[in-house]
Amino acid sequence: MAGVFTPMLQAIGRHRGVTAALVVDERDGIVVESHLHVGVEEDRVAALAASLYRKARLSSRAAGMGAVSFMQLEAPGGRLCAIGAAELVLIVVAQPSVNVGLVRVEMLRSIARLVEAGGGA
Amino acid sequence: MATSDDIRRMSDELARDPGSRVFVPLGDVLRRQGQYDIALKMALKGLERHPHLVEGHDLLARLYVDRGEFEKGFDEWDMVLRLSPGHLGALKGLGFICYQHERFADAERYLSAAARIDPADAEVASALEHVQAGHLQAARAGETPLPASIAADSRFLFVDVLREDGQTALLLDQQGLVLAGAYFNADGVDVAQNVGAELSGVTDAARRATRHLALGDWSSIVFETEVAVVAMAPAPSDGLLVLATTRETPLGLVRRLLDRCSEHAARWLRGLI
Numbered sequence: 001m002a003g004v005f006t007p008m009l010q011a012i013g014r015h016r017g018v019t020a021a022l023v024v025d026e027r028d029g030i031v032v033e034s035h036l037h038v039g040v041e042e043d044r045v046a047a048l049a050a051s052l053y054r055k056a057r058l059s060s061r062a063a064g065m066g067a068v069s070f071m072q073l074e075a076p077g078g079r080l081c082a083i084g085a086a087e088l089v090l091i092v093v094a095q096p097s098v099n100v101g102l103v104r105v106e107m108l109r110s111i112a113r114l115v116e117a118g119g120g121a
Numbered sequence: 122m123a124t125s126d127d128i129r130r131m132s133d134e135l136a137r138d139p140g141s142r143v144f145v146p147l148g149d150v151l152r153r154q155g156q157y158d159i160a161l162k163m164a165l166k167g168l169e170r171h172p173h174l175v176e177g178h179d180l181l182a183r184l185y186v187d188r189g190e191f192e193k194g195f196d197e198w199d200m201v202l203r204l205s206p207g208h209l210g211a212l213k214g215l216g217f218i219c220y221q222h223e224r225f226a227d228a229e230r231y232l233s234a235a236a237r238i239d240p241a242d243a244e245v246a247s248a249l250e251h252v253q254a255g256h257l258q259a260a261r262a263g264e265t266p267l268p269a270s271i272a273a274d275s276r277f278l279f280v281d282v283l284r285e286d287g288q289t290a291l292l293l294d295q296q297g298l299v300l301a302g303a304y305f306n307a308d309g310v311d312v313a314q315n316v317g318a319e320l321s322g323v324t325d326a327a328r329r330a331t332r333h334l335a336l337g338d339w340s341s342i343v344f345e346t347e348v349a350v351v352a353m354a355p356a357p358s359d360g361l362l363v364l365a366t367t368r369e370t371p372l373g374l375v376r377r378l379l380d381r382c383s384e385h386a387a388r389w390l391r392g393l394i
Contacts, residue, residue, distance in 0.1 A: 056323050065365075
């Protein structure tokens with residue numbers, strides 16, 4: 001059954017190298033909706049990535065740098081990208097070869113949908 | 122000057138005994154004849170068997186420099202100095218590389234050390250004169266790095282790498298304490314310690330995420346905030362490098378700056394700056 005984020009997640013998931021795209025509640029790391037390749041552990045990705053994004057957001061604010069928009073973690077085995085609004089976080093897991101510029105643009109476009117669904121900025 | 126008989130004799134010896142140290146003089150002869158590729162292969166193979174052979178690393182450094190690979194040459198001569206502190210050839214070589222890259226202060230430091238070891242070396246004395254002249258010229262052109270009092274202050278470690286307004290970097294130790302760099306807020310107050318302490322907390326979450334998701338050790342984190350783009354990378358000894366730039370800085374450039382700051386910090390930690 002298609003959810004409110006299905007078209008957005010499918011659009012991101014179509015990018016070469018993307019293995020998972022999820023919308024997660026930032027407070028508890030619970031998955032709201034996801035688009036995953038086989039073998040990706042949805043709950044684990046959601047909890048860890050949401051926790052990382054939350055930590056980055058809080059640290060940034062405490063350091064006087066304001067709210068975090070886009071975040072990207074790079075490791076030899078892949079990339080983790082996140083963008084948040086209205087207590088929802090859009091998380092993308094991708095292979096190292098992914099065109100992160102394209103994925104970032106797609107994720108930035110999705111901000112409005114997150115705000116709308118989350119009920120405010 | 123080595124004759125073809127000498128070369129044949131050394132080649133035969135190396136063929137008979139691949140563990141022989143004759144690869145050093147033989148490689149040097151081939152280098153002087155411009156046969157860099159063969160000499161390089163020989164030196165690399167020889168060093169596999171004799172990884173602590175000072176003259177082997179010295180040969181390799183010369184070969185890299187002849188091939189224009191200055192960075193690798195620098196690293197090899199750096200290795201020579203670790204194995205044999207005060208090695209004249211390495212000091213001269215490092216002075217030459219720094220001079221080539223217009224790092225006059227560093228070049229002067231290496232060549233001065235070489236001159237102290239061998240005051241009669243006319244080549245070193247002449248090179249030192251050139252370097253000092255170059256340094257003076259750069260200073261007059263307003264391109265000289267920094268006065269010594271500032272250069273010695275670790276808060277200014279990254280000023281040579283980050284030349285644009287709004288770019289700053291911090292090097293933190295494993296406890297999140299600032300080792301080098303500065304972060305000035307809008308009031309001109311250095312808040313590096315606070316910023317460093319807050320941001321270093323992100324790395325625990327990053328480590329946990331990459332471990333559980335089997336992504337390997339994280340190599341960088343970049344996040345865009347309301348006022349800056351922040352990039353972080355692991356530093357030697359479980360330290361952390363934090364780079365902050367303006368939001369207008371392209372993300373690709375942020376990545377490059379992060380790499381350059383990481384290299385700079387690593388050299389500083391090794392006492393090379």
